Amino acid sequence: NGLVPLTAGAPDFRDRLRSATGKTLNVPTLAERLEKHGGSIVFSNVSPGAAYFQDPDGYGYVYHRSGSFGPGLIPINSDDALTVTHDAEGDFLMTTRFIEEVLKERKPALSVLWQCEPDHSQHGSALGSPKHLEAIAAADANVGRVANAISALDCNDDEVLLLICSDHGHETIGNIIDLEGALIEAGFKASRNSRECVVASQGLSAFIYLSKEAMSELQAILEWLSSVKGVGEIYTGDELIHLGQSKEGPLAIAIDGAKLDTINEYGVVGESDAFLDRFSTKTIPGVGQHGGLGPNEQNPFLIAIGGGVKPASVHMQPTAAVDLAPTVLRHLEQSFHGMDGVPLPFR
Numbered sequence: 001n002g003l004v005p006l007t008a009g010a011p012d013f014r015d016r017l018r019s020a021t022g023k024t025l026n027v028p029t030l031a032e033r034l035e036k037h038g039g040s041i042v043f044s045n046v047s048p049g050a051a052y053f054q055d056p057d058g059y060g061y062v063y064h065r066s067g068s069f070g071p072g073l074i075p076i077n078s079d080d081a082l083t084v085t086h087d088a089e090g091d092f093l094m095t096t097r098f099i100e101e102v103l104k105e106r107k108p109a110l111s112v113l114w115q116c117e118p119d120h121s122q123h124g125s126a127l128g129s130p131k132h133l134e135a136i137a138a139a140d141a142n143v144g145r146v147a148n149a150i151s152a153l154d155c156n157d158d159e160v161l162l163l164i165c166s167d168h169g170h171e172t173i174g175n176i177i178d179l180e181g182a183l184i185e186a187g188f189k190a191s192r193n194s195r196e197c198v199v200a201s202q203g204l205s206a207f208i209y210l211s212k213e214a215m216s217e218l219q220a221i222l223e224w225l226s227s228v229k230g231v232g233e234i235y236t237g238d239e240l241i242h243l244g245q246s247k248e249g250p251l252a253i254a255i256d257g258a259k260l261d262t263i264n265e266y267g268v269v270g271e272s273d274a275f276l277d278r279f280s281t282k283t284i285p286g287v288g289q290h291g292g293l294g295p296n297e298q299n300p301f302l303i304a305i306g307g308g309v310k311p312a313s314v315h316m317q318p319t320a321a322v323d324l325a326p327t328v329l330r331h332l333e334q335s336f337h338g339m340d341g342v343p344l345p346f347r
Contacts, residue, residue, distance in 0.1 A: 002195025003209050003250055007279040009047035011066045014056045024056040030110055030325055031055035035071075037334055038109025043082065043098045045090050045116040054112060061108075063097075065090065088138040091115040095142040099149045109332055113146060115139050122170045122288035128266025132288070147305065161307030161331040166300040167321060170288035171204060171270035174260065177230040178276045179206055188214075188221055198250075201277035204292030208253040218252050225255065230273035232258040233293065244340075256293045270296035302344075307331045309346045319344055 006013060018024055031040040031054065040060035044051035048066040055062050058073035063082035070076055082097070084090035095113060102111045121135035143164055150160050180199040183189040189197040196214040200207045210218060218236070225231050235254040240247045243254055255275070262271035264286075272294050274283050283289060290297040302319065305311075322341030329336040330343040 003198040003211055004195060005198050005200050005278065007049070008053075009049040009279070011048035011052070013049045014052045018056075025053070029053075029055055029057075029059070030328060031059040032057065033329065033334060034109050034332070035059040037332065040110040040112070041102050041106060041108045042112040042114070043094050043102065044112070044114040045084060045086060045094050046114050046119070051114065054114075060110075063094075086116055086120065088117045088121075088135060091117050091139065091142055095145060099146060103146070103149050103153065110328060113142075115142060119166075119170075123282040124284075125287055126264055126266060127170055127172055127268040127288045128264065132266075150306075158306055158308050161309075161328070162305040163324060163327070164303040164305070165324070168290045169297040169299050170290050171259075171272045171292070171294045171297045172262065172264050172268065173204075173274045173283065173285050173287055173289045174258075174262070174271045175230050175273045176276055176283060176285060177206075177228070177257070177273055179208075179228075179255070180276065180278075182228060183208075183221075186224055188217055188224070199275070201275040201280075201283075202291030203277065203280075203283060203289040204257045204272045204274050204294060204297065206255045206275040207251055208255070209250040210252040211250065215252065221253065225253070230258050232256040232273070259292075259294050270294055272297075304344070304346055307346065315345060317345060 006016070014024060034040050040055065042051065042054045042060070042062045044054065044062070044064050048064055051064040052062060058069055058071055060071065062069050063076070065082055065084050065086065068076035068081045082094065084093045095115070098111070098113045102108070117139045118132060118135035121131055125131040147162060150162055153160065180189065180192065183197055183199065184191065196211045198209045200209065208221065222234065222236060225234055233256040235243055236252060237247055240251065240254055245251060245254060257273035257275065260271040261269055263269050272289070272292055274289050277283050320341065322339070323344050324341070326336035326339045326341050327343045327346070336343065
């Protein structure tokens with residue numbers, strides 16, 4: 001009955017997507033690729049949706065505080081379920097289980113530990129603040145425990161490839177843009193709940209979806225957007241493909257928030273205007289956020305240990321998150337044919 005915005009972070013999003021389309025993802029996950037080649041186990045303390053889409057169709061194991069699942073998406077309801085809090089303490093307990101059960105005992109081909117910190121604290125505090133630095137220190141200590149546990153394993157130095165990384169960075173939120181409200185005021189959207197024009201906020205960026213009938217307004221909306229305060233770069237048509245999106249279907253426009261090189265009170269550079277998100281209360285001026293194309297949020301770190309990586313070496317080639325999966329598959333001597341990314345040049 002028209003376009004409806006949903007949050008992919010909700011626990012039931014995976015099931016809703018499968019019910020609506022008959023499937024989840026269009027390409028196989030690492031869990032699916034490795035099902036018969038050593039298997040996979042994911043321990044995650046981030047949003048349920050993000051955790052479940054590591055293995056949305058149940059080829060391996062996913063442990064999460066909102067519910068844990070084994071192969072075939074069979075629920076794990078016993079003491080084996082992951083019952084932790086969504087904070088640094090929860091990350092610590094999850095890391096302890098990950099080391100003792102996954103690394104030392106079960107030893108799958110792929111094991112993933114995804115902490116909620118420091119991202120969780122960065123969304124609620126100023127970047128570089130004592131609370132933010134405390135969250136980074138806690139996450140760093142857990143990573144150190146994992147690295148030490150791997151070093152103590154009885155295996156060849158190159159048998160285990162340890163990838164330590166963040167999935168994104170953060171920038172400080174400047175102003176909040178109510179893009180949906182502005183579209184209504186400009187006459188492009190009938191009401192907050194109308195389905196001909198829908199805004200999906202990613203925090204520091206936003207998508208505008210248009211129904212087939214409303215697609216005739218595309219050019220008028222593009223011209224209007226250039227005058228909206230806080231709107232940065234605007235993408236449409238073939239430009240969407242270069243962002244990794246599709247120009248087919250209802251996605252009409254992608255918008256990045258306006259960027260500044262402002263330095264906050266703790267010396268952290270990078271500010272971006274954000275877009276009001278109906279599903280989140282975390283979008284507050286002065287704290288951290290991500291989801292856009294800012295140079296700081298788009299510059300995460302990556303450390304590789306083992307797997308033939310030369311210690312203390314630095315590689316300056318441009319890389320992206322899509323390069324991680326083929327790097328893992330190359331290490332496990334599995335095919336990565338047809339993937340968007342390429343294995344990182346460690347050797």
